[in-house]
Amino acid sequence: MNPAERLAELDAILTEELLEKGLLGELPEAYRLVPLPLDEPEVAQKALLWAHEAPNPEGWPLVYALFLGGRPLRLLLPEREVPLGVSQAA
16 A cells, blocks of 8 residues: 555544534644654655644644554644553553
């Protein structure tokens, strides 16, 4: 799977997670999502290049979604973080 396809897949995974946990309201009204799989460097590099080089005439804030093993861990919003991953504590 090429990096662009993987980014689209991660976007869908994140949307499903946010819907399931009722967290869509945590996102800004308008934003640009940057999925960052911490264990997939080629895909993460593509996402970061897009985030910093693609035109953003609307000035929408970037929202970074950190993934590990294909599962979302947390959202990095402009002014705060939102944990998403399942707690490892028993």
